[in-house]
Amino acid sequence: MPTYVIIGASRGIGLEIYLAEFVANGGRQNVHVLQADVVDDAAMKKAAENVSGIGNGAVDVLIHNASRQPHSTVHRGFFDYPDGGELDKDFLENFKANALGVVHSVNAFLPLLRKGSAKKIVVIGTSMGHLDFTWKLRIETGVAYGASKAAADLIVTKYAVLLEDENFIVTGLLPGLVDTSATAIDAPDEETIATLGRRMEKLKKANPNFDTTPMKLEAGVHQLLEAIQSLTPADNGTLKFAGGHKF
Numbered sequence: 001m002p003t004y005v006i007i008g009a010s011r012g013i014g015l016e017i018y019l020a021e022f023v024a025n026g027g028r029q030n031v032h033v034l035q036a037d038v039v040d041d042a043a044m045k046k047a048a049e050n051v052s053g054i055g056n057g058a059v060d061v062l063i064h065n066a067s068r069q070p071h072s073t074v075h076r077g078f079f080d081y082p083d084g085g086e087l088d089k090d091f092l093e094n095f096k097a098n099a100l101g102v103v104h105s106v107n108a109f110l111p112l113l114r115k116g117s118a119k120k121i122v123v124i125g126t127s128m129g130h131l132d133f134t135w136k137l138r139i140e141t142g143v144a145y146g147a148s149k150a151a152a153d154l155i156v157t158k159y160a161v162l163l164e165d166e167n168f169i170v171t172g173l174l175p176g177l178v179d180t181s182a183t184a185i186d187a188p189d190e191e192t193i194a195t196l197g198r199r200m201e202k203l204k205k206a207n208p209n210f211d212t213t214p215m216k217l218e219a220g221v222h223q224l225l226e227a228i229q230s231l232t233p234a235d236n237g238t239l240k241f242a243g244g245h246k247f
Ligand SMILES: NC(=O)c1ccc[n+]([C@@H]2O[C@H](COP(=O)([O-])OP(=O)(O)OC[C@H]3O[C@@H](n4cnc5c(N)ncnc54)[C@H](OP(=O)(O)O)[C@@H]3O)[C@@H](O)[C@H]2O)c1
Pocket: 007, 008, 009, 010, 011, 012, 013, 014, 015, 036, 037, 038, 039, 064, 065, 066, 067, 068, 069, 097, 101, 124, 125, 126, 127, 149, 174, 175, 176, 177, 178, 179, 180, 183, 184, 214
């Protein structure tokens, strides 16, 4: 049975992936929960060391899902910060969690992934970090979050190049719109709801067939897991849309 490590499983999509694994394993016996902050390189290495003591210490699939995206700041544009200091702080915190966090995860778990047979590294991305989406739909908001997730996409490509000769499949995977409101740390205020509404209008304008209703969590995760299972070596270094959706 393949071993999965899911980074960022306390809420939202990550929690649902964890629950899917829990059910698939028929109970808790083969499912282990560890706590670590992706910003903290030493903590991630410690987590990997703990995982190495479980079973044969090999990991087949690493799903890096962790992401910092509180409603209170995630949709901000360049001029939505009270001052330059707050802007700098938000950009740096996003970069540390969403981009550097991927590096800490992959570096920590790579020795265990090398012992595994599937050798899949999947980093969950977002259209908000996608250049085409940003330009074609004229999305000027979500600057810090989007820039940090775009950096994560490049990091995925760098690892794909590095690990190509070892037959790894390193891929960015976009889930599409998934309703994670039930476990969100904060609720969107009126301004955020209005920003989101404008973004959905742009999506609808760009693609009148686009369904702007977020997928139910279970359906979104099912789609992600199917996409992960069907990855082949040809997908190394790609950025894929789960379920074949575009944006
Ligand atoms: N939901 C969507 O519609 C959607 C759309 C496009 C892309 N995505 C992508 O899908 C992924 C999951 O999204 P979601 O909506 O499920 O997010 P979410 O509900 O906000 O959950 C984010 C997860 O990341 C963890 N996390 C955040 N910072 C962390 C840190 N420093 N160290 C370790 N874990 C950390 C959180 O744990 P703690 O809070 O416990 O730290 C939580 O488990 C993200 O990569 C996001 O960019 C989601």
